[in-house]
Amino acid sequence: MGPKPHGIVAFSPGLDEAGIALVRGVHPESFRDGLLNVVPGAPIAADRVVALPRLRGIAVGGVPADESGFVHTDPFGRVNGLEDVYAAGDGTTFPIKQGGLAAQQADAVAGTIAAAAGAPVEPVPFEPVLRGLLLTGAAPAYLRAELGGGRMYASSAGETAPWWPPVKVSARYLAPYLADHADLAFGAFGQRNGAR
Numbered sequence: 009m010g011p012k013p014h015g016i017v018a019f020s021p022g023l024d025e026a027g028i029a030l031v032r033g034v035h036p037e038s039f040r041d042g043l044l045n046v047v048p049g050a051p052i053a054a055d056r057v058v059a060l061p062r063l064r065g066i067a068v069g070g071v072p073a074d075e076s077g078f079v080h081t082d083p084f085g086r087v088n089g090l091e092d093v094y095a096a097g098d099g100t101t102f103p104i105k106q107g108g109l110a111a112q113q114a115d116a117v118a119g120t121i122a123a124a125a126g127a128p129v130e131p132v133p134f135e136p137v138l139r140g141l142l143l144t145g146a147a148p149a150y151l152r153a154e155l156g157g158g159r160m161y162a163s164s165a166g167e168t169a170p171w172w173p174p175v176k177v178s179a180r181y182l183a184p185y186l187a188d189h190a191d192l193a194f195g196a197f198g199q200r201n202g203a204r
Contacts, residue, residue, distance in 0.1 A: 026145075029054075065099055074101055083133030085117035094121065102136070104155065109136050111179030118181075139171050139178050150174065 023030065034046035036059040043051040065077030072089045073079050078101040080088040085100075087093040094117045097110035116134040123131045136155040141148055152170050153163040164170060171178050173187040 063098075063105060071095075081113075083116065083135075084120040084131055085113055085134065086120065092124075102134075104136070104138060106138060107177040108139055108179060111177050111182045112136060114182075115180045137171075139169075141169075141174070 029052075031046070031052060034049050036057065037045040037047055039045070039054070039057050042053055042055065044054050044057050045051050063076070065073060065079070067073045067077040068079075071079055071087060071093065079095045079099055080101050081095050082088065085094040085096050087095050096113035096117050098105040100113065102109065102113070113134050116132060119129055120131040122129050138151075138153045138155055140151045142151055147167050149165055149167065150169045151163070151165050154161055171183075173183055175183055175186060177183070177186075
C-alpha cells in the first residue's frame, strides 16, 4: 500500500477517535451481517461501509477512447490521433475525477487554443494539484496534493487554505473570476486570509 498521504496521517487520530478505519488496496465484494468481504483479504467487521465505484466513460463516436470509454489527451488537452480536438475533465483518462482538476485541464486547453489562434500567450501544460476541504466536526482541514500522472508526489494538510480563494473548484482563471463575480464564492470561508 505504500506510505499514507499527509492528509491521512494528519487526521488519523480523529478518524481513530470516531471509530473510522480506512482500508486501501482492496475491492469490496459484499456486506452482510456486519461483515465486509473484500478481495484480497479476510472479511472486515464494520457497522457501515463507504466504497467507491469503478468509473466508466461514455465513448463518443469518432473520438479515440480506452477500453473504459475515456479519452486519451496530451498534457495540453489535445486528443491523441485527432487534429484540433481537445478534451478536459472527467471524460479524459486522467485517473482522478474532480471539478478542480477538470478546471485545471480546461485552463491548459484554453491556453493551447488561444496560442494556436495567435494570442500572445504561452500554453501551460496540465500540472494537476488536488485541493480539498475535509469537514472534521471541529475545525475544517485543508488538503493539497501535487499529482503527476495521477500519483501523488507532494502533499500537505493544515487549518488554513494554501490556495486562494478557498473555494471548492480552484483553477487559475475560474476561481478568481468567481471571487470577483459571485458573493457565494466565499460562502462560509469569511474574509480573505492571504493564503495562496
